[in-house]
Amino acid sequence: MTDPIVRISGLRKRFGDNEVLRGIDLEIAEGEVVCLIGPSGSGKSTLLRCVNLLEEPTEGAITAAGHDMTGPDADLDLARRDIGMVFQHFNLFSHMTILDNLVVPQQRVCKLPKAEAVAEARRLLAQVGIEGKERAKPAQLSGGQQQRVAIARALAVKPRLMLFDEPTSALDPEIVGEVLAVMKGLAAEGMTMLVVTHEMAFAREVADRVLFLDGGVIVEQGPPAEVLTDPKTERARTFLHRVLHPAD
């Protein structure tokens, strides 16, 4: 096998006295789809945000998409181009039109001429099923549409790896599907994806591997069929039971 696209070793993250990550080791292969599940406060979002160094690790080493993220000579701006990120609250640039949300990053980051950037933006918007909204502002779109635009924007700078931080948690249940569908399409194209999610059905269907985090450590991992159906640890069993049968 080739080198892993993400390699995390001995990762620890403290916020003041609160140690959120207590020693994470993780390798992700190119093209792999990995879902991070676990109770809130388990550190899954922090782990994700450490990969592109939106959070600075307290300890440990991270390489991602061929960049030594934690090294002394790390060029994070260059590295982050190769690591797309999708946020729970979309974070589209609220003062720009939908089209500009995709065009401006290409112009500024990839130094593409405007015409090329616009053509690529249109192609990506079509890919995520957004039509006729080019001149609209983000606030005029539904949550599901905004999140699909956010995915397209992340793809606009040609990342090799995509991070998803609870991409459907802020959405109404009936529009979760449209975002998950776009993500499925992306996975099918071979994109490497690290996804923090509560959508167990998505994890089961799309993930190559599921990681269960609790208390800042990876408690259990494996193919979704194993981890989600027949967890080995008591903690994972309890968590999955609560998620899958909330009314019990």
Add this chain to the structure above:
Amino acid sequence: MDTASEAAPARGRMTARRRRRLVRGVQYAVIAVVVALLAAVADWDRIAQSFLQFDIAADMFPAVWIPFWNTIVYTVLAFVFGMVVGVPIALMRVSTFAPYRWFATAYVEVFRGLPALLVLFLVGFGVPQAFPGIQYPGGVYGQVAIGLGLTSSAYIAESVRAGIQAVPKGQVEASRSLGMSHTRTMVTVVLPQALRIVVPPLTNELVMLTKDSSLVFVLGVTASTMELSKFARNELTDTANATPLLVGGLLYLLLTIPLGLLARRLENREDQR
């Protein structure tokens, strides 16, 4: 509604609605009495003679348009200077580089704390005395731009800083995660949003500057560089009548009230976003 108003008197008390109406009625009555008293007490002939001499008012035109125009020019110049200096100061205030923050904080504290009049004196007389060769570009216009602009820039910097800090953190994270540098993020994402947020306070600053332009007289102005207050005061002296003050005041309002309306409209537009 009807059942409620019928049920309440049964308890021997006024309904809430009748009580509200009574309180409102009392307030109107008090206002009416105060207005009537003022009208009766005031010497209206005297007031009219002091403030409402139409021939004096008419004589001020068209000469008044020059100081009126100068008031606008001084205000705009000072505001432009204030923005050009204030926005970078705001950026320094939120910089991660500590010496920038120290400098910006000191700058804001000094120029916010000093009276605008004193700063104007410093620029008009203090600096030329200390540096004899100095020439302000545009003569008195340059002096005003700097003299009023310095004070204004401190206020503008504080407004813009508040605006920068009001931009949601997620906007910065999204920009950085796309590979945009800190500076690029500031210029492309944060500042455009911050400036939108601070349009109302900046309009307010423009209104304040319109009025502060009345301080320009201390620099010693000629007929062609005179602003509105000085002109009105000269007319007051020449005619021994207060009508010019009324005319001057109305002309100030002609500038500031539309600005206020504009600010409110922009504010509403922002709410709709």
